[in-house]
Amino acid sequence: MENLSSSLDPAAWISISHASDVGAARRSGQLLATQLEMDETRSGQLALIITEAATNILKHAGEGRLLASIVNHAGQACIEVLAIDDGPGIGNLPQAMTDGVSSAGTAGTGLGAIRRLADQFDVYAPSGKGTVLFARLWRTAPPAKLEEFASGGVCLPLAGETESGDAWAVARQAGRVTLMLADGLGHGAQAAKAAAAALETLSLMPAAGPQRLIASCHEALRPTRGAALAIATLDPAQQQLTFAGIGNVSASVYADGARRHLMSHNGIVGHNMRTVQELTFACPAGALAILASDGITTQWDLVNYPGLEARAPAIIAAVLLRDHSRGRDDASVLVAVMPGSA
Structure with missing residues (x-):
């Protein structure tokens, strides 16, 4: 796709x-x-x-x-x-x-x-x-116009592993962008298989909202060991972010110098999951949407990094990975910037 x-x-x-x-x-x-x-x-x-x-x-x-x-x-x-x-x-x-x-x-x-x-x-x-x-x-000459959605991510396998059990994806469809971060249970090849199944589901239905995507992932991941999953859809026309999450993954919106945590519910997508709750939040132009696996501690604060929020999303993700990785699991961070409304 x-x-x-x-x-x-x-x-x-x-x-x-x-x-x-x-x-x-x-x-x-x-x-x-x-x-x-x-x-x-x-x-x-x-x-x-x-x-x-x-x-x-x-x-x-x-x-x-x-x-x-x-x-x-x-x-x-x-x-x-x-x-x-x-x-x-x-x-x-x-x-x-x-x-x-x-x-x-x-x-x-x-x-x-x-x-x-x-x-x-x-x-x-x-x-x-x-x-x-x-x-x-x-690959060739730079495009005449860069896309409105700026995003970037990092995904680092646990030391000694050749595959990461984490995976992230960004899908663009009809003026909106959907972010997905999947954390396969455990680590290694079987965890990677679960995360990849979640990303494949997103590729097949990129226009679906977070709640529907998680429900579809729940079916797609049944043959796997399952995963924690965070999905956020950014709608610049409405300046809104819609989110749903299951399991031990973190999500937050950073805007105007303040960080808002988005709540995920207990469960394992593919095995043990109750009703998915989809919530919509205000997300002004320039706000950062940040998803992270549980290989990243939750104690970070961009206030401690003056000027970082204005840097490329990939740099923000890399700094959080470098400074807040737990070191005992796969670690991933995905960052996107809400563009202005048309």
């Missing part, structure tokens, strides 16, 4: 702690570029973006993670790169973006080069609080 993007699209996490990891990250990016059929020029740009991003992690933080993923935005395919570290941050970001400036005694071409090479670029790096860098490169 061309109007659906998800964590099941091809992606690669690479741990960065040694010079050899830079080459591994670059090779992973080239595999994605080949899958997306990028031409030689775009593939070369991607290789340079990943090389610079991974090298910056080593120089300034010593270690971190890089995520490269194929993402579909309203039928337009791209590769997105997130470079995540817990290092010193950047004290003077405008200066750091200037070619020839480096706090590590090097040529200082990293951030400036990435900004020039990427079609979209963003960074969050408050002093003393690490750095998260985001770069997007479209």
Whole structure:
């Protein structure tokens, strides 16, 4: 489905702690570029973006993670790169973006080069609080008009697992967008199978509301071990968000500096679920809808991250993952911004 993007699209996490990891990250990016059929020029740009991003992690933080993923935005395919570290941050970001400036005694071409090479670029790096860098490169030329709905997510498997039991998806249909986050019971391949069944249900009925989607997922997940599920539909024309959730997943709306928790009900989709309650809330333009699996603690507050709410949704998701992952389960965060009404 061309109007659906998800964590099941091809992606690669690479741990960065040694010079050899830079080459591994670059090779992973080239595999994605080949899958997306990028031409030689775009593939070369991607290789340079990943090389610079991974090298910056080593120089300034010593270690971190890089995520490269194929993402579909309203039928337009791209590769997105997130470079995540817990290092010193950047004290003077405008200066750091200037070619020839480096706090590590090097040529200082990293951030400036990435900004020039990427079609979209963003960074969050408050002093003393690490750095998260985001770069997007479209398969061909950038679209003439970017879609109104901005969203981004991260999905990290439990250490030692090759598949995540979490999954997220974003479906666009008839002027609305539906967010889904599924957390398969447990972790590993069987949990991943349950989460994938939920996303498949969304792909088959993207115009359905949260209550109907959860009811359909309940049937689709019966052969699996089941999942916790959060679904939110954003309607910019009405400036409203409609939500329903089952199980241990969190959802919230962040607007005007305040966070509103959305309540999920007890149960396991596919096995033990009572009546689903669908609720509608005001959701003004610029508000953030944030869904997270139980691999993320619920004690975060964007008030502790000045300026983060204005950054790219993928950066917000990555910061919450980096700082609030429990470390003993798969962890996922999905963020979307409510656009203005037409």
